[in-house]
Amino acid sequence: MNPDDQQDLLGLMDAAQTPAGADIVFQRSAKARHYRLTLRRDGTAVATIPLRGSQxxxxxxxAQHAEWLERARSRQAVRPRAAEVWVPGTHVLWRGEMCEIRVASAGERPQVCLAADVFRVPxxxxxxxxxxEAHFARRAKIELPARTWELAALTGVEVKLVAVRNQRSRWGSCSANGTISLNWRLVQTPDFVRDYIIYHELMHLREMNHSERFWARVEEVCPDWRSAxxxxxxxGSLLGL
Ligand SMILES: [Zn+2]
Incomplete structure (x- = not known):
């Protein structure tokens, strides 16, 4: 048994250098049929060795996919990521700004603040x-429908129901029966972005498509939709979207 085989049997990972100088972790998988190269969110590249493959x-x-990896890395580098674990001192997006989580009060009623907002914590x-995030979602359930009714009245669009959801892949949606669904994370975005999403869904109740007519309607009610x-x-990646 050579040292390489032993490492594989033990399931240990081996770091090597690509020509680009980036760290790669080699991982043997009994399930994999082919070699595979992936870039994890934490920046680690993982090369999977299939059952019949070799180091x-x-x-x-x-080496054959070094260019792909380089491109994937540079794409990742320009996409900001939110901290996975939040502790005092972490910066999180709140109302469009990166705010530091600060201890507001300790003792019997521990609280933290983000800018001017205070939140109870255990x-x-x-x-x-x-x-x-549970606090954010609760605020969203109050604020987003209120804002939607306001903008609906302003634009004269009839809305039946506003739902605030935990959507992982979209900011908002609407259905032909007049229901608008909004992602609670919109309370973390700047006001003009939140408003744009609401206008966007409102205009869909007039034009259920992304035609030129639809965008002309958006432009009319929300001229800065492009910057949003x-x-x-x-x-969006800061909010996992
Ligand atoms: Zn749309």
Missing amino acids: RGAEQFV GFEGDLRPTL ERWLKRN
């Missing part, structure tokens, strides 16, 4: 993210 084969595969040990789209493209 050398994987290295060749990585304590300062561990991850504050589930607690804070730009903001979402640049910062």
